[in-house]
Amino acid sequence: MSTDASELRDAGRPDAQAARNALTGIALMCAAVFCFAGLDATAKFLVRDLPAVQVVWMRFLTHVVLAMIIFRVWRDIAIFRSRHWGLHLIRSLCLLGSTVFNFLAVRYLQLAETVSIMFAAPFVVTALAGPILGEWAGLRRWLAIAVGFLGVLVVVRPGVGGMHWAAIYSVAAMGCYAFYALLTRKMAGTDSAAGMLIISGAVAALAMTPVAIDAWVMPKDASTWLLLLSTGAYGSIGHLALIQAHRLAPAPLLAPFMYTQIVWMVGLGYLVFNDVPGPWTFLGAAIVVSSGLYILYRERVTGRG
Template identity: 55%
Template sequence: MSSPSAAPSDTGRARMAAIGLMCAAVLLFSLLDTSAKWLGQSMNPLQVVFALYAGSMILVLAVINPWTHPGVLRTSRPWLQWGRSLLLLGSTALNFVALRYLQLAETISIMFATPLLVALASGPLLGEWPGPRRLAAIGVGFLGVLVVTRPGIGGMHPAALLIVLGCLCYAFYSLATRMLSGHDSSETTMIYSGAAGTLATIPLLPWVWETPQTLLPWLLMFAVGALGGFGHWLLILAHRLAPATVLAPFIYSQIVWMLLLGWLVFDQLPDRWTFVGAGIVISSGLYLLYRERVRHVPQEAASARLD
């Protein structure tokens, strides 16, 4: 029989490994956005979107396919799978187009509002209605987004609206992912995500394709696919080792990488209002995570007593 301290120790190590995987995934996604922004200066962003989905799809199918995972293509909710995948495609395309005009730190500061939208939409869609404290946090978070974008007062480029729309798509994508989690495996969901994006962008290639004339763009087009596929694989591994409420705060570490890469690669640093707005949005998101954990403590305690 194992000692009483063995299980908590194993849990602690698993959570530390999960946090490390989450931080690594966030770094890969930051490198992905940096590569997409660089490529978007010389080619149509939709071509970059195709490179992302086609490249990641090839990598995913090399590991997860009907031969290594029999039945992986079967889904109990096909319409939700395809709809979720198209929402992710919309968010990605809007983000890549906006990256042509916005700084990396500006885009991620707005995207950090996604948890606020998820919390707001969880009521009508999932029956998880936010209380007054969470509603107040959501309202403050949206004020933070307004500080970043400063609409109507000569603030950010109008492309910021594309990021807001992309954030909305990603919020509903996240909700659809939660709705699918009890029906399909993460492997099935991952394949459908790549397939939808690849199939939807292939017909656009004759109108947007621009053949790169040097080696570097080709390498970066391959890199965006590899970074996307590997990053999502690390996310899956992380969520298998620890609950989302433990991992979610580390998503905000992406602002550090985006600031650093924006400065090193593009010689861009955001203004003070972006920092202020990002701080407000992040603080609101962290408070929502705190309230989520507080809500689950009584349930976990009751479950422990039953055990």
């Protein structure tokens, strides 16, 4: 049998398809966290002149409007059919809770402290994916996650003193995000990506409406309006990529690639805010990337963690 024929035969195997799905899921996860980094950078720029609750509300409102236009919901309302409306509500509140608790935390804590706590989410996802989803991580994947988390700590270098009481807000934000990711994976196989994307944004937008209207400040110019509206684009595209990633790959495999967000944050910080990364940042980013590349290598070679 020729080499080409052998490759075609191998390409048709279920394990080959699973490997391709896993690699596509990893790529989508990286794209998602890139969008989230863009969202954070845009929000950081906007909150200098606008209330944070207004930015959060517009992020969810434009997220919903954009998603409804993209998926043309008026042509097929079947995308909203679900047997898991309770999970939809919980997942939506988890997304909102992650945003709100993170906002409360940064009022009191240094950004390094909140980021270091938030990036503990992959541990929670990996630990709970087994009992909740039946997706058990192997020892090598656990070690890669630990190395990636170490890289994040090298970048942010949180203080060694006593933690402020408001750290509970960051812990809550991290927990909300972890459960949001787990529920996304659980529902991705049965519910439409469009429905999951729109419902989560709609619930969050409705919940934020009274507070946001009360705090509303008119944007000063067209560029501010454009940036404000772009938050919804970053959010909707990012979460759509996240949903599709969890549709294709198991949660423990995807969890470590959440760490790549720190690389995008460093780049955008330099480009947008002229924050020059120091040597510790480069060292930490190298550790994070190495952790992700190792898992990618293991997935290509063995299809296992």
